[in-house]
Amino acid sequence: MTRRARLVAAGSETRLSSPSRRAPDDLAVVVVGPVRTCVGCRSTDRRSVLLRIVVSADSAGIPVLVVDAGRCMPGRGAWLHLEPRCLELAERRRAFPRALRHAGLLDARAVEAYLRAP
Numbered sequence: 001m002t003r004r005a006r007l008v009a010a011g012s013e014t015r016l017s018s019p020s021r022r023a024p025d026d027l028a029v030v031v032v033g034p035v036r037t038c039v040g041c042r043s044t045d046r047r048s049v050l051l052r053i054v055v056s057a058d059s060a061g062i063p064v065l066v067v068d069a070g071r072c073m074p075g076r077g078a079w080l081h082l083e084p085r086c087l088e089l090a091e092r093r094r095a096f097p098r099a100l101r102h103a104g105l106l107d108a109r110a111v112e113a114y115l116r117a118p
Helices: 003-010 012-017 084-092 095-099 109-116
Strands: 035-037 044-046 051-057 063-068 077-080
Touching: 051 109, 063 109, 077 084, 077 095, 084 095, 084 109
Parallel strands: none
Antiparallel strands: 035 044, 051 063, 051 077
């Protein structure tokens, strides 16, 4: 049996297994709007669903994490789901200093308080 005969016998679905030959119905759902990655769970989501975190200095000049609720503060931002689990994952993996390109540890108490608030 030739290769062509085996493909014909297997059916038309076999030919669609290649990513470049997938039918339009098999493609992933397209998200409308800007998409960002959560630094905690590393999954992507719409920007409107995620919380933006930036580095700012407190009154003593110590760098701390600040919630940017308006998404307009200057500087580099990291995105996080509004779930405590994602914050825990980000802190355990030390994702905030890496994502914000800041050397040293950052205080995340303000973010924790924001997530706990109703």
